[in-house]
Amino acid sequence: MKPIRPYGSWPSSISAAHVAAAGRKFADLRVDRGAHEGPRLYWLESRPEEAGRNTIMTLSEHGATSCLDAPASARSAVYEYGGGAFAVHAGFIWFVNASDQAVWMRDPEGHLSAITDPDADIRFADLQYDARFGRLIAIAEDLDESLDEPAARVVSIHRDGSVHTLASGQDFYASPRLSPGSDRLVWLAWNHPNMPWDVSELWQASIDDEGHIGSPTPLWQPDDVSLFGPVFDPDGRLHVVADVDNWWNIHRENEAGFEALTAEQGEFGVPQWVFGQSTYDFTDDGRLFALLAQDGAWHLGEVDRDSGTFNAWRHDCDFFEQITAIGDRIAVVAANPARAKHIRRLDIEGAGEVLRSADSLPADAALSRPESMSWPTGGDEIAHGLFYPPVSERWTAPPDERPPLILKCHGGPTGATDTALDARIQYWTSRGYAVLDVNYRGSTGYGRDYRMALDGVWGVADVEDCRTGAAYLAEADRIDPDRVLISGSSAGGYAVLSVLAFTDLAAAGASYYGIGDLKRLLASTHKFESRYLERLIGRDDDTLIARSPLYHADQLSCPVLFLQGGQDKVVPPDQAESMVEALSERGVPVAYVLFESERHGFRNADNVMTAIEAERTFYSRVLRISDVEDLEPLTIENFDSA
Known part of the structure; x- marks a missing residue:
């Protein structure tokens, strides 16, 4: 028999240090096809123990090896979220250096040199190497202060560091891709007020035998379709993902334009918050392997290029991202509810x-397994999420007690939760909290209609989905309805503050760089999201005020914890500080933790640990959970701890 302790007070072997270590992430899988020994894999790896520095890794006879020494860090800041920060060929690596946003080169001997001017006000992303003509193709963003907003363009970068414009005039560009013979260049573009997952276009330019790149011409300019991930097959036939019939399916070029290759009720695409994402690729012999999202889980498989049928492999993982072909094999980032994200290399039969x-988490830790949930919500719609019940290898709770619930709200809001092992969630469930990871309306993975269901009702539909999700669990007697907590970051932080201001659902909340004042956000946010509110809410002042928690702080009476990065340009610190001031003046219990060096999202291991420990202290004190050990100090204004 396990000893009994109240929910929320269970000691756990999963520490804040484990949560911080889980910040090690893999991205931008790239293949050096010019390597003498054959195709060679590289990837980007974040280092939370080095204040979030990104290094570029490869495989050598000594195993996984870092190609960049500190302080060099490969991170783009184009559109603030960046991505696609390096390219490789014949042992040379070109990368965007985080500190100056210039393109640097690392030669095979490890020497670094700047290619573009580090003092220029230009940022680069989505680097592609053109081996035929010895140049880089990239997206550039000019930060000239004389411009109303940063200007994006498609560029070529030459050996002498000169930067030549290939396409300009549209608000945003992404995904420049070269055909196998470097005789065609394609890219995506979109304009305000659209985001790339709303409406985007596909463009091309021809390349002659001298390397001259011709004038841009449109290939596909839909009115209500989102395009994603253009990829050429080995024969030079262009493919692209499009949500023509609600779902992001793979299409291929034909004489009349594009035709659907797949017809799955699932998603071969993801929202383009960052550059360099990939969901399908071709092996050298032309076989097509892809990643498909359905009902909150991901599948890896092969697409039959004749029938378009997707044949999913039997696999122990149900989360995948960043697929790339390496000759006749593939590499992918994979995970499942019991195993953190890792890089796998597989042959075409699935062995790898x-x-x-x-x-990893401690070997003896009991892990909570996600339960896929759907529940009725407002407007006769259905909302989705993953429910994690509390679980411990050592403890149990009194039989008549039900656990406190943490509603977890992802960012975006056009994002999605997934089934990959999440150390942060396990940190809570192992201590006796239940977690509902909400894929509220507006999330991806459930088709275009669901993704667009937040248009005009941000701050209403997502709030309703959180409220009805908690009610659904309470009705099933799986949680304590009087001890509902809510936590979220960025747009998820806005959901936190909206739930607290406009409902009586939660006992307390934690807002990670959340939005309190939509009017101020509209006036101050960066270019990429500067028109985002037009779709989600509109520009009417009355509506913006009606949906802004700051203007309704008098309705918010429960304790709130704010955690904020001091260098955040996406959701600036004044968003949190205005809320803290308004609540503090009214006598509402409030705590504020500012991380001066952090941007949008915490990368430094010490800060990640401080943040989650502050959140645990906050919940333990406001819920008055007894016998909780090893709590870190936290100042909560206007709170009587007696």
């Missing part, structure tokens, strides 16, 4: 090996 893993 693990190349690199994130830090």
